[in-house]
Amino acid sequence: MQPLIRKYIPKTEKDIIGQDDVVKQLKKFILNFRNEKKNSALIYGPSGTGKTGSVYAIANEIGFEVIEVNASDFRNAEQINQKVGNAIKQQSLFAKGKIILVDEIDGLSGHEDRGGIQAITKLIEDSAFPIILTATNPFDNKFSSLRGKSNLIEFKQLGYLSIFQILKSICDNEKIKYDEDVLKALSRRGGGDARAAINDLQTLTQAKKELTKESLEELADRNKTDSIMTALNKVFKTTDLKIAISAFDSVEEDLNEQLLWIDENLPKEYTKPEELAKAYDMLSKADVFNRRIRRWQHYRFLIYINALITAGIASAKKEKHKNLVEYKPTGRILKLWWAKQKSLKKKAIAGKIAEKTHASQKDILKSTMPYLPIMFKNKEMRGNIISQLDLNDEEVGWLKQAK
Numbered sequence: 001m002q003p004l005i006r007k008y009i010p011k012t013e014k015d016i017i018g019q020d021d022v023v024k025q026l027k028k029f030i031l032n033f034r035n036e037k038k039n040s041a042l043i044y045g046p047s048g049t050g051k052t053g054s055v056y057a058i059a060n061e062i063g064f065e066v067i068e069v070n071a072s073d074f075r076n077a078e079q080i081n082q083k084v085g086n087a088i089k090q091q092s093l094f095a096k097g098k099i100i101l102v103d104e105i106d107g108l109s110g111h112e113d114r115g116g117i118q119a120i121t122k123l124i125e126d127s128a129f130p131i132i133l134t135a136t137n138p139f140d141n142k143f144s145s146l147r148g149k150s151n152l153i154e155f156k157q158l159g160y161l162s163i164f165q166i167l168k169s170i171c172d173n174e175k176i177k178y179d180e181d182v183l184k185a186l187s188r189r190g191g192g193d194a195r196a197a198i199n200d201l202q203t204l205t206q207a208k209k210e211l212t213k214e215s216l217e218e219l220a221d222r223n224k225t226d227s228i229m230t231a232l233n234k235v236f237k238t239t240d241l242k243i244a245i246s247a248f249d250s251v252e253e254d255l256n257e258q259l260l261w262i263d264e265n266l267p268k269e270y271t272k273p274e275e276l277a278k279a280y281d282m283l284s285k286a287d288v289f290n291r292r293i294r295r296w297q298h299y300r301f302l303i304y305i306n307a308l309i310t311a312g313i314a315s316a317k318k319e320k321h322k323n324l325v326e327y328k329p330t331g332r333i334l335k336l337w338w339a340k341q342k343s344l345k346k347k348a349i350a351g352k353i354a355e356k357t358h359a360s361q362k363d364i365l366k367s368t369m370p371y372l373p374i375m376f377k378n379k380e381m382r383g384n385i386i387s388q389l390d391l392n393d394e395e396v397g398w399l400k401q402a403k
Contacts, residue, residue, distance in 0.1 A: 004202045005195055008170055010050070010057035017194075018162030019050050022153050026132075027058045029151055030099060033130040038151050040124045040131035042105075044138040045155030048193030051134045054155075055101050063096040070103045080119040088127045100131045105143070121145045139344035139394075141361070144351040148390045157192035160184065166194055167201055176201075177210040186216055191227060228253050228261050232327050235262075235314050236269040244314035248306065255305065259287060262309055264330035275317045282312035345398040352389045373402035 010016045016023050022043075029041045043051050052068075059066045069084055084100060102120060124131050124146075138147060164187040171178050186204075190197030204215045234247035248258055262283055270276040286308040289301040349372070350364040357364070375381045376399045386396060 003199075004170060004174075005198050008166075008173075008198070010053045012057055012061045016050050016054050016057055017166050018158045019054065019155055022155055023050075023054050023058070025153055026054060027062075029153075030058060030064070030130050030132075031062065036151070038124075038149055039127045040133055040146075040150040041153055042133045042135060042138050042143075042146060042150035043153045043155060044135045046136065046157045046192055048190070048195035048197070049155040049158055050194065051155050052101070052103055055099060055132050055134075059099050065098045066101055067098060068101040068103060080116055081123070084120070084123050088123060088129060098129045100127065100129055102131065102133045105133050105135045105146070106137065106140075117142060117146060121149055124149045137344075139348055141344075141347055141351055144348050144355075147348060147392060148352065150392075152392045152394055158190075158194055159192070160187040160190070163187040163190050163192075163194050163197050167197060170198065170201065171211070174205075175209060176205050179211070179213070182211055182213050182216055186211065189216075189227070227251070228258070229327055231258075232261060232265060235310055236265070236325070237321055238314055239317065239320055241311040241314055244310045245307065247310045255290060255302075258309065259283070259290065260330045261327070262313065265325070265327045266313070268325050268327075269321060269323075270317060271323075272317075278316035279313045282308045282316060286312075342398065345395055346402075349389065349391065349395050349399070352391070356388065373399055376400065376402075 013023055013027065026041060026043060029036060033039070043054075045051060056066055058064075084102065088100060105117075105120075120133075133146060133150060135143070138152065161184075164184050167183055167187055168178075168180075170176070171183065186200060187197060189200065201211065205211050228251055231247040231251045235244050238244050251258065253261070266279055266283065267276060270279050286305045289305045289308070292298055293301050293305075346369060347361065347365070350361050350369055353359075353368055353372075354361045354364045372385070376385060385391070385399075389395075391399070
């Protein structure tokens with residue numbers, strides 16, 4: 001059976017759901033490539049938001065050929081020059097033009113990357129065709145040179161209603177029976193990832209062309225990475241300690257985030273004072289062990305932490321809780337995330353200054369960055385700074401808001 005994600009890959013701009021503005025921005029870059037100051041566009045955002053699909057849809061619509069390479073397939077400059085360099089030198093035989101798509105540049109990392117990023121940067125400078133790079137997080141320091149050569153275009157995480165619209169269209173075309181509430185529930189479980197949601201839909205309906213509430217409930221039992229919501233549900237709703245103990249085994253969030261999620265939602269779930277007190281006692285002991293790990297690096301304590309925040313908290317209640325609770329992240333997680341994003345942008349700007357002045361990024365962060373936002377308030381200096389450092393819109397925005 002053909003994968004639905006391939007069968008329903010967007011064919012035109014209109015087929016792309018939930019990314020109207022950024023798709024128009026990307027299309028404008030491709031069509032006006034020869035008049036653009038930069039030869040590449042770096043499109044970024046979470047998985048399953050339509051980055052790669054949008055490139056193919058636009059190319060199909062305007063009659064361009066797409067030459068795709070995946071960055072994780074090669075590591076060094078020689079491999080990149082051979083694959084991408086040859087594509088840049090050759091004219092398209094059967095299409096009006098050509099797009100060079102370098103997918104998932106996050107794969108270029110560590111010691112294995114022997115000049116790969118520098119090679120791509122050089123190819124961008126010499127390219128006669130638009131180059132599109134895709135990434136999940138483009139603000140890593142290693143991508144500073146690529147950011148400087150590229151127009152940054154952000155694909156936002158899809159809302160569940162956008163994913164619902166995509167799934168509904170597929171169900172109607174495939175004649176899959178569904179209840180709208182169940183389909184919306186499946187859309188929410190996608191976590192903003194349309195690709196994952198489509199794969200889930202195919203898995204749940206391939207036996208019989210029907211999406212049921214029962215099949216959706218079985219989704220959590222599949223061998224895949226659980227969401228934090230699923231993990232909390234296992235701990236808070238069960239009295240079976242065997243089920244609870246494995247709740248966080250395949251959750252991507254790190255331990256500190258797990259503790260924050262539990263702390264935020266525990267009082268919503270445990271409404272009886274004695275149960276809440278026992279549950280918080282377990283959580284506080286887990287936090288003590290976590291601090292000991294950070295202080296003394298005694299990682300053997302992780303097994304105790306996991307037992308306390310799963311089976312320990314589950315055992316604090318006398319019976320299963322049947323009340324419906326909507327779990328929400330703590331504001332502290334969002335603040336930590338924003339702080340990290342700001343730090344990455346700050347370091348990216350510092351890296352550009354360091355490159356121009358032949359200084360270390362560490363020295364620039366200490367000596368120059370505290371005063372740069374002040375200088376940026378002067379209109380004349382602001383223009384010079386943007387021009388000299390080749391700052392992108394994200395970096396300009398950070399400097400305007402920095403104090």
